[in-house]
Amino acid sequence: MFTDRRYLLTNEGDAARLTSPTYPPPSNYYGCVSFWYHMRGDDIGYLNTYLNVNGVLQQIWSFGNIQTDDFWRIARQSVFLTDDFQIMFEGIAGRQEEGDIAIDDVQFSIGMCSGFFGSCTFETDTCGWTNAKTGDEFDWVRHSGGSYSDFTGPSYDHTYGNQNGWYMYIEASFPRTAGERARLESEGFSPNGPRCFQFWYHMYGNFTGTLNVRNTFHFITQTHFIGQLLYFSTHEIFAQSIQ
Known part of the structure; x- marks a missing residue:
């Protein structure tokens, strides 16, 4: 999944959000959110990751305003959950027209990230x-x-x-x-x-x-x-x- 400013009518600060289905909390309350991301371009903006629990967003990971090379990187974050939840990815457009934010191989596993x-x-x-x-x-x-x-x-x-x-x-x-x-x-x-x-x-x-x-x-x-x-x-x- 990706966002690309060259083909979208977006302005600086515009957001694109991708939300998971609703999941029950892990039996031991601990989980690991992991995914691979690709961010390339001048002033590409931000990629944020949230937990949505009972309508309340909690930011668990954020990265951006850094031009990276043309390869994928991994991101991991341990979370503590007691209620049903959703995972949300948010891409924020930067100032320049050329830039993309992409994610792949999203995984949620039970237990803290190793x-x-x-x-x-x-x-x-x-x-x-x-x-x-x-x-x-x-x-x-x-x-x-x-x-x-x-x-x-x-x-x-x-x-x-x-x-x-x-x-x-x-x-x-x-x-x-x-x-x-x-x-x-x-x-x-x-x-x-x-x-x-x-x-x-x-x-x-x-x-x-x-x-x-x-x-x-x-x-x-x-x-x-x-x-x-x-x-x-x-x-x-x-x-x-x-x-």
Whole structure:
């Protein structure tokens, strides 16, 4: 399902709403709303998700005013329900004429959404993390075991601490050149309170380069500088970063 301003007579702020049938509450009162969304274009507006309980709308997820690349992203939100309910998707038109908002594979499951949003050990897949299609020159790779170049790292993953575990990795050695970038992006998060972002990183070798973490909100990007190793690192270790 999608909205597209090029073919609809819409103005900024106009809304298109898609509503589910009415469902009974889960037996344990907890549920997980998940779906895939696609938002592309200049100033595309917002995609909001609501619960309609007894005629009262409760916003559970919102994302927008961020131009994304041409691929699908996953969204998940845990909910607590004691009465019959409906799920409502609302697309809000932005200022520009070219832009679309689409959703697919909507699912409601009993029980809270598994794991912390954005968390991933990369043992089975990338958990919704994707390589950026614009703004960089090469990609992150899901990998196990040691790196392909000598005297760099890592030799093992952090989750299991052996060569059977998987992690995300870029090769900073040849054929890469100084200044080239690889960007890995998370799913979109609804701004519903403070969040803690934590990860383990490994930087080892001559002239490793720089690792940055960026967050984007309403077209404003903030960069959090993690580290830059310009000389040979004498110890192969994982370090922890908490933002």
